[in-house]
Structures are given as C-alpha cells and as structure tokens.
Amino acid sequence: MSGIPYLALLIGLVVQTLVTMAAYSVPVAAPAIASALAVPGERVGIFISMVYGVGVLSAVFSPSFIHRYGPVRVSQFILLAGLAMIATVSVLGTLLALAGGAVLLGLGYGATAPTSASLLMPRTPARIRNLVFSIRQIGVPLGGVLGGLVVPPLVLAQGWQLAIGVQLLPVLLTLVLLQVVRARYDVDRNPRLRIRPRGLLEPLALVKTLPEIRMLSLATFFFAGTQLCFVAFMSVHLTSHAAFGLVAAGQMLATYQISGVVSRPIWGVIADRWIPARRMLGVMGLVMAGMALLAGSFSADWSWLGIFVVSAVAGATASGYTGIAFAEFARIGGASRVAEATGLGASSQFFGVMVLPTLFSAVVSAAGYAAAYAIIAVLAGLSGLALLVIDAVRRRSSG
16 A cells, blocks of 8 residues: 555554563463462463563653654664563563563553654554554454463473573564664654753643644553453453353454454454544443443353344454554654654553553452453543543534
C-alpha cells in the first residue's frame, strides 16, 4: 500500500516484539523457575507487574530523551535494557536477579510506544495512520506468542536459564543494525536540549492542556485493565466453572489472543476509511463490556461454540483496540508532541494493567467471577459511552 513507511514500521514492530518476548519469557518459564529456586510460583509471577510498574515511569520520562537523542537511539537503549535483563536473569538465575531484571527491562519497556510513534507520525499520511499504528501494535501479542512457542521446548531441553539467554543474540543483532539507519531517522533530534525534571513530566501536563486526551487516557486505562483480566483469568475460570480441560481452556485463550492480532489492522482500515477512531473506541468499549458480562456467566451449561464466540469477540475488542488508541493519542498530540501524547497513553494503559487485574482477583475471592466481570464491564462500558458522548458533542459543535 502506498504511503506506508515500511522501514520505520519494521523498526517499531521488531523492537516491540523482542522486548515483549523477553518480558513474557519469564512467566512462561515460571513453573521451572519456581521449582529450581524453591519458591512459590506467585513470586515469579510478579515479574510482569514489576516490568509494567517501572514502565509507567519510563513511558512518561522517555519523550525528553527522544527529543534529545532521537527515536532510533532511544530504541537502542530499549534493546540495551532488554539485553541487561536477559543477561542478568539467565546468568545469575536468582530471585534477586529476576527482580533486578524486571526493573532493567521496565526502564526501556515504557519507551516503546513513544519511540515508534515518533518514527511513524511524521512519515505516515493521515489517511492510513490508524492502519500503520495498528500493524505496529501487533508486536505486543506477537512477542507473547513467540515466547510461548520458543521458551517451553528450550526449558525442557536445556533448562530455563538458557531458554531465556538465547534471546541475547537477536536483541543484540537488532541493536547493532539500528546503528546503520540512525543517521536517517534521528535527523530531527535536538542535542542541545537540556533534560530537566519539569520536562520529564511534560506528558502529564497534556492532561491539563489537551482536554481531548483526558477521557482517552481514562478510557484506555480501563480498556487495558479489562484486556489483562481476560488474559489472566480466562483459563482458570473455564477450568473451574465451565468444565473445560486445561488444553481446551488454553485453546480459548489462544482464540482470544489470535482474534486480537487479526482484528487490529482491520480496525485500522475501518477507522481510516469509515468510522473515526474515537467513535470506534467508544463502540468497542460497549462491546467488550457486553463480552465481560457474558464471560461472567460461563458455566458447564454453555456450549463450546458460545464460549468460542465470546472469546473471539472479547479478543477483537479488549485486545484489538490498542492500535487505533495509540493512533488517536498521536493525532491529538500532533507531530510536535507525539512522543508526549503516546507516552501518556502508554503510561495510563500500563497503570490499568497493574491495577484492574489486582482488583479483579480480590473481587473473585470475595464474591465470585460474575461480580468481578460485572465490575470491569461497568468500567469499560461507561468509558466507551463517555467517548461516544464526547464524539457526538464535538460533531454537533463543529457541524
């Protein structure tokens, strides 16, 4: 398709895929790690939460570094953070190394969206922006899928440390190759920019200066949290309440993930050609709310087909929304503040990933799955409705 900045898109996609694979390799190998270190699996499981927790901060702080050093140089730092995590975890192989590795990876992980947006925004025609950003976002589930496919066989064959350590080579190779294209893409950097504490918080200031971004940040906070609630609890919910075996439950989770991947470019095309992104996000919020309510009612009385359809539609909305959401953050920020706007978007979504699954788990323990899914349905539904109301008001005022 004409107008797509293929190389810039490939850079963002590959960097995101590699660091996401590194992040999800640890939870994939968690049973083996927990056994080797003689600790409960839950301790290993907090690795991802730590990555996202530090990522909340690095997403906000990264735009100043992007402006000074350029998006490719910061992408190299992201990969360097991934290398540091992989080396620390695979070589030392201790619980402390896992915690330190999570912090190291998180220092780079939050910058993935602002760097790729800075590469794509000035090179992507507005008519295909949603499609391009949606394709770039495929790197997140793709990294998770690669981790799930590559790591388990290596754990069985060579042990968990080597299974994580083999990722050093592709990450290092990509870091070196980026140096070849740096001069081409970091031309707009400002090496004289002084990085000050106030400048590091510039993305948060957009909440005050850009009213349009406030509701989008809040809505995507709830959307991202809803997405992770489905991922984290679908398998255990189906095995404990719908009489599914572990393999069948895994197939439904795979259906959810695959639907999220396939739907992203489709939503991007629709948002570019027919339905504006904000309106689409509002509709998607209502649909994922409906799917959450249905998921809360899963039982042995549900048919396989019914659960399959709910899983697929939930994946297409709760997982598939991210590409057009980041495109909308980029549109609102504009070329001059795209890093700040997408940094804010990444930070709000990472925070939702941390908060909502914890709330969901607490409600499940206290009142069951139906109540937990009802709460995230209300939050996602109200967010979607608010986006639709804002869109309608703006259309009326401009029309």
